[in-house]
């Protein structure tokens with residue numbers, strides 16, 4: 001779907017540090033986990049921004065900050081032009097109607113003791129003024145129908161549904177308040193490929209129909225490519241590359257993006273012997289003690305002295321097609337797009 | 339390569355023609371059935387699995403969650419809890435000897451030493467209260483009567499081999515002090531410690547990031563190349579399969595519904611379920627369009643339908659499918675499909 005008009009979500013210099021404390025009686029702060037460390041981007045109406053990166057790079061923390069479920073250390077998040085990071089009470093409630101979260105695990109994110117109808121209708125209990133009580137049941141049935149579930153199953157419990165169906169229940173709940181933005185944190189990771197496809201298709205159809213904007217967080221790079229208009233690559237709390245999907249997958253500039261994409265196994269055995277692959281050595285460093293300068297330098301094969309001294313900002317460099325945070329970006333397309 | 343690329347049966351090699359008598363395969367699973375006794379009744383988890391594996395080969399076992407991949411592996415390893423589990427039929431021939439007929443004592447001698455297994459979740463498979471050095475060393479102490487010092491020395495060698503940086507220093511660390519990828523390497527170190535002839539890897543990389551997955555798969559392939567062990571790789575990642583497997587076995591409802599050389603299966607699947615799986619992968623040229631999805635639900639193992647268990651979800655279904663269960667049709671020397679209409683599927687017509 002083509003993105004249009006003004007941004008519905010604006011994120012600027014967003015930072016979240018979790019304190020690391022020591023001592024039993026007098027806990028004192030000895031450091032900080034820099035889970036999200038200076039992230040900026042816009043999301044426009046009808047657009048999908050994919051976020052990829054390895055475990056622990058800060059994707060879920062970012063999602064929680066966007067939802068105002070977590071207070072940032074600094075920085076700003078504007079939803080529909082309104083700052084949410086300092087919003088409280090009624091104002092916060094108002095903003096939250098516009099941005100909803102769909103979480104990873106369809107097995108644990110639904111309350112097992114609530115019926116599906118109550119789960120999907122719960123947002124109306126929290127936001128009493130949205131819909132009169134008498135019309136809620138009908139509306140819940142409509143929502144179930146929209147996500148392809150049998151409306152007559154509203155009285156069943158989550159365990160009576162399959163994983164893919166449970167993920168649909170979570171999506172129906174996310175749609176209840178007619179938000180403009182849905183943040184999906186690994187929405188299909190726990191599902192089998194064939195069921196993954198159903199949920200991805202559903203998200204696409206809903207976007208067409210309601211003009212939704214998505215933040216789509218996943219570690220499956222081929223699913224992200226399929227659904228995203230733009231993609232942001234995160235490493236140790238920072239966005240290291242941001243661009244249109246064709247640019248990220250076709251001419252990745254940051255060495256980390258190249259390594260990440262080349263590590264994805266290609267589902268085609270033909271020519272596998274000749275496939276080139278960058279195998280990164282070691283693990284990502286601890287976010288409590290990130291390397292100086294460029295955070296990727298400890299695993300980067302192109303690192304030079306300047307990489308340890310100066311942090312490369314995220315920007316469009318001469319000859320580049322999109323933003324990346326590397327002093328020495330790769331500027332040629334990959335031989336075969338990932 | 340005896341590739342069958344959407345051809346007609348007349349193009350197939352003569353069945354069994356001029357077969358040379360061969361040695362026993364490394365592993366041959368024949369008509370394996372496993373049930374679990376539950377309060378609701380017998381859960382028929384494995385319903386006739388057949389596959390073979392030669393030394394040095396990698397067989398990938400694919401299939402959706404609950405299709406019986408792990409239970410089959412546990413039956414081969416002899417680590418099913420019995421009861422509730424019961425092997426009701428079948429044989430597991432390891433170099434010609436039926437493991438199911440061995441005494442528990444003899445079986446324990448095979449396990450770990452000649453057949454080893456790696457589990458998906460390395461954290462829960464390692465013991466949190468012992469150091470990793472002690473746990474790796476235990477393989478040598480228990481199975482080979484090595485002294486404590488000798489076991490420790492060999493543990494360091496192994497940790498080096500699976501590329502744990504600073505192995506000697508990390509010998510006395512506990513599992514929680516390692517990252518997920520390193521714990522999986524430690525599991526691999528323990529599994530290959532006694533140079534097994536067969537390694538069963540049950541989702542060895544599912545919990546890991548792609549970059550770590552690439553490291554682990556490279557390590558496994560390298561160890562296999564050096565030692566010539568056979569490997570059963572259980573996974574639902576069609577990319578990992580395409581990268582690493584020599585042949586594949588696709589499971590559905592506790593059965594093998596297709597087995598083939600990996601190139602043949604990816605080029606032209608011979609079972610509607612395999613086809614559905616391959617079609618559901620997001621590919622670059624399908625961007626912006628709907629993905630193919632297999633609709634419907636997996637079969638209820640408490641109440642398996644008569645006929646073909648895939649019938650309720652199958653786009654190739656005909657009238658007789660719900661009545662008559664398809665046998666595993668032999669399609670050439672290296673391939674089989676449990677579908678009455680495998681010819682149509684192979685031709686790619688309709689569906």
Ligand SMILES: Nc1ncnc2c1ncn2[C@@H]1O[C@H](COP(=O)(O)OP(=O)(O)OP(=O)(O)O)[C@@H](O)[C@H]1O
Nearest residue numbers: 018033034035054055056057058059060061062287
């Ligand atoms: N409440 C918290 N207190 C302390 N540290 C935290 C907290 N939440 C997250 N972290 C740390 O912040 C970092 C980022 O975590 P986050 O969950 O955002 O990663 P992620 O990218 O979502 O990873 P995954 O792919 O594994 O879900 C990690 O190092 C994590 O341990």
Ligand SMILES: Nc1ncnc2c1ncn2[C@@H]1O[C@H](COP(=O)(O)OP(=O)(O)OP(=O)(O)O)[C@@H](O)[C@H]1O
Nearest residue numbers: 374376381383402403404405406407408409410639
């Ligand atoms: N102890 C048990 N009691 C009853 N049923 C069981 C038991 N263990 C396994 N099963 C059932 O046997 C079937 C096969 O399980 P198995 O673990 O082999 O699936 P799998 O193919 O490995 O799936 P996954 O991809 O989720 O690991 C499942 O339906 C499961 O519910």
Ligand code: SF4
Nearest residue numbers: 294297300307326327
């Ligand atoms: S800035 Fe230097 S270390 Fe960082 S990615 Fe670029 S080349 Fe590598």
Ligand code: SF4
Nearest residue numbers: 646649652659677678
């Ligand atoms: S036997 Fe019939 S129902 Fe079963 S897979 Fe083949 S065509 Fe489909």
Ligand SMILES: [Mg+2]
Nearest residue numbers: 059060061185
């Ligand atoms: Mg997360």
Ligand SMILES: [Mg+2]
Nearest residue numbers: 407408409540
């Ligand atoms: Mg399993």
